[in-house]
Amino acid sequence: QSALTQPPSASGSPGQSVTVSCAGTSSDVGRYNYVSWFQQHPGKAPKLLIYEVNKRPSGVPDRFSGSKSGQTASLTVSGLQAEDEADYYCSSYTDSTHNTVVFGGGTRLTVL
């Protein structure tokens, strides 16, 4: 069961934009538009930021946006704020063996 590939860390200054990538395969990101992004602060449960590649649940600021090109999905955080410092995870539906959902390894976003 291979995880999606994310960079372990990313950083940016307040007000800047940062993009986090999520590389998959033709069995997951490349085939399905079921890519989600989650934010997790230390000691807290994950929070859904983006689903179906680029849709935002109600209450999620439009500073968070998602996209996909081929087998790689991306999360962009615009207008970075201090409270955006957290771990970010992507996930995708997959048709690989039994597994139906696969997560990325996570990216620690630091606001400088």
Add this chain to the structure above:
Amino acid sequence: EVQLVESGGAFVQPGGSLRLSCAASGLTVSSNWLHWVRQVPGKGLVWVSRINSDGSHTNYADFAEGRFTASRDNTKNTLYLQMDSLRVEDTAVYYCARDRVLGSGSCDSWGQGTPVTVAS
């Protein structure tokens, strides 16, 4: 307001069993796809299992196949994860989550997690 509350996490020896519960309020388990996801403290999220809205279909990660069983009790509005033949590497915080898009992993509601420790 949707709320999911996990319970049942404990310290157990290798080879032992545990049943985790996930009590739901603000949503009906029989109308939702639900997942179990685990996380070793300091590490990433790992998908464990999902169960469809009528409970007729379940899927498991490779490491859980044959050892874990997801089920639901609609009368109690509760999701369960029966974990047998536990291994040290099953040690993690276990979360239940509601999927807003047909089991795709678009989990918009999560519980607070329940810790499981497998050690001798």
